[in-house]
Amino acid sequence: MLEANLKTQLKAYLEKISRPVEIVASLDNSPKSVELQGLLHEIATLSDRIAVIEKRDDAQRKPSFSIGEPGKPTGIRFAGIPMGHEFTSLVLALLQTGGHPVKLDDAVIEQIRALDGDYEFETYISLSCQNCPEVVQALNVMALINPRIRQVTIDGALFQDEVEQRQIMAVPTVYMNGEVFGQGRTGVKEILAKLDSNAGARAAKELEKKGVFDVLIVGGGPAGAAAAIYSARKGISTGVAAERFGGQVLDTLAIENFVSVKETEGPQFATALEQHVKSYDVDIMDVQRAEALLPGKIHEVRLANGAVLKAKTIVLATGARWREINVPGEKQYRNHGVAYCPHCDGPLFKGKRVAVIGGGNSGVEAAIDLAGLVSAVTLLEFGTELRADAVLQRKLRSLKNVTVITQAQTTKVTGDGKKVNGLSYKDLSSGEAKHVELEGVFVQIGLVPNTEWLKGTVELSRHGEIVVDARGATSVPGVFAAGDVTTVPFKQIVIAVGEGAKASLSAFDYLIRNSETETVETEAEEAVA
Template sequence: MLDAALKTQLKSYLEKVEHPIDIVASVDEGDKSQELLALLNDIAELSARITLSVRRDDAERKPSFSLNRPGARIGLRFAGLPMGHEFTSLVLALLQVGGHPSKAAAEVIEQVRGLEGDYLFETFFSLSCQNCPDVVQALNLMAVLNPNIRHVAIDGALFQAEVEQRQVMAVPTIFLNGQVFGQGRMGLEEIVAKLDTGAVKREAAKLSAKAPYDVLIVGGGPAGAAAAIYAARKGIRTGLAAERFGGQVLDTLAIENFISVKETDGPKFAVALEEHVKAYDVDIMNLQRAEALIPGKPGELTEVRFAGGAALKASTVIIATGARWRDMNVPGEQVYRTKGVTYCPHCDGPLFKGKRVAVIGGGNSGVEAAIDLAGVVAHVTLLEFAAELRADAVLQRKLHSLPNVKVITQAQTTEVTGDGHKVNGLTYTDRASGEVHQLTLEGVFVQIGLLPNTDWLKGTVELSRHGEVIVDARGQTSVPGVFAAGDVTTVPYKQIVIALGEGSKAALSAFDHLIRSTAPALA
């Protein structure tokens, strides 16, 4: 199952295992069960501390397996084959069950251990989902740390009947004790905060008590990370507050145009960004969604208020809150969001195997989505508002070569329809003839660009008609001492490499502003 190179690498990791691990496999006679047994036998052969036993007559999902430590109560199970993006989750689970310490913050680990009550988490994932491992790894760790917590990670593509029965139409979807707990990327801190209801209030009080910063960066994507590094290198007090470190990059599957790096993926790139920032004296504050900017008068501090109740002050502020997927803003879209309406073909595509779907948008992202989905679903209809597709020629040629894809241009989507539980169709108007058409389908993948995250800035800094922060050549906004960088601004071409440069420039501009002013926080 595992090739020689992967076995060698895994064997070196398993040398860190300190306690015996019992793997209990639940299988039947199916092909996937045989593949799972091959994988688990490979793992057991790599460490004398790992034993494997097989059960065929139990009531567990098949194929699945649990990881156990003799003398400890650990409720951790994988239902399916954790390969692809989830192979790292399996390796981490083996290490943690085997006693190797987690890198999670000590205070968060203590929060997990202190949780009272009984928790059964079930996470539906897909092997192509780059967001799912964060959730799976967080809940696996929680199951290792607290005997009252159990977690089952379920491959939705392998357990289609359960996906249908529980109406799972987006991954990751997390159930807690049978009820939906959350959907989409969630890290350990976010999950714990949702369970420990007093944590948000405690954290807000802790942050509000912090001393003012020389520069406060709001946003943790490429622009925010670059700004933090360049500011910290100047020796000034630097803070970075972000809803999630990595931003939109976390939802990017492949990165092939970052100069000097031939290819990587979004989550890997985001980890590298965070590790680089942590190498400097930067105060990183995650799970902080900005709600208001309160500019100070000349010589006074600027305040940023956050959704959890925290308020931070700084002499200068760099806005780097990026952008989010643009909605169609048609009836039914929000009603059926995650119930057939989705924005990530890589993550959710496997859940629509053998079904009919539509892709909205004829740019590069839309055409790439249609090409990817064509290999999984029964049929793809791509709808483009304009008279022609806007994607690169090479992508269009590939798209038109696929037999199960239909392209409709001059199509204005007017409604997403459903049966009250999930999507069953889509209505569009032919802009050339005015005729209204109805498509019968099970999924709608929206790929129509990005919308800047500037709702919290209205009435404070000047915005363009598209909602972007207007900046000059130095990244300065209309408010002195407040700068902006990246996809949130009017700077053209929303690319990672450009955001990094703009973030660096904004930090240098903020430093220049500090040394030319009498800002009270500057030492």
């Protein structure tokens, strides 16, 4: 099942296992059980410290398997065959169970150990979801650290009866003790913040102890990362406050246009960004959402947990998020048929009818990807023609199960109260109201800047973008901005990186000039005295 090169790489990784690991497989006579059986035994041949035990356990999903130490309770289980993006989760579970150290701060590990309660997590994923592994790996490592935590990863495409019963139409979806706990990408610190009610207050107290930064960067995407690196290299005190390091890049599947990197994926690129930043003396404050900018001689940024960070200069790099269509039914059926990530959620709509709203590159790419999974795709574009690159349009029109409708204004997402059952739109050429019956709607109409918290402090364009000049300066002296959150055209990773570097250099220049002015003013005051 595993290719030769992959087996060679895996064998090298498994040599890091220092103690016995036991895989207990719950199987039946289904083809998928046979497939899983083959995979597990193939893995076991690569390490003499891994043993596979087969048993038909009617209390467990089939096919599934647990990973643990022999003779000890185990909290990690995979229901399905964890290939695709989840193969890394499988390998990490084996390594960490086998004694390889987890990459968490000591304080975080102690916080996990101190959790008071019994937690049964069920995480529904798709193997093509690039956001799911972070959630799976976070819960797996928490289960390793705290024996009162148990986690099972469930392939939604394989266990479709459960998906239908629980009406799961977006991944990752996490249940805790039988109730929905969360949806979407999340890590250990975010999960802890929800489980530990005092975590926010403790974090705020620690953040309040921070001194005044020379440069404080708000945002951890490509622009924020570049700004942090360039600031740190100047030898000035640099802080980064980010809700999630990597930003919108984490939701990007393939990256093939970043100069010098022929091909990568968003999560891998985000990890590389964070590792590069951490190689410098940068104070990274993650899982922190900014709520207000308070300009002054020393600028302040108030965070959602109540803490206030101070800095002589600020670089705003809060990026953007998926734009919503803002029609009735969209919010009601979000994650119940309305989705924004075709790579993540597409497998949940296998054999069903879906619509894609948006005729740009992202919309057409989504329609092409979905066409290989679903029974029918209807692509709706507001304009008179598609805006995607010609090569993508040719590919799209070659697909027999795709219908393209232009001059279509979406007016409503309809449903039965629980999930989507259709979409209504207005034919702009005739004015006629029309309806399409379907089970899923994928919105791909661009981005909206994350600037709501800045209204009334820095100048914003009519689209909500931060207005910047050629140096990245905003309307507030000492406050700069970079990336997708600004008026700079062409929202591309490579441009965001360059703009982040520029904004940081401009902030450094501002610090030098401002410092010189303060020195002159001080000397003048002393002379008069």
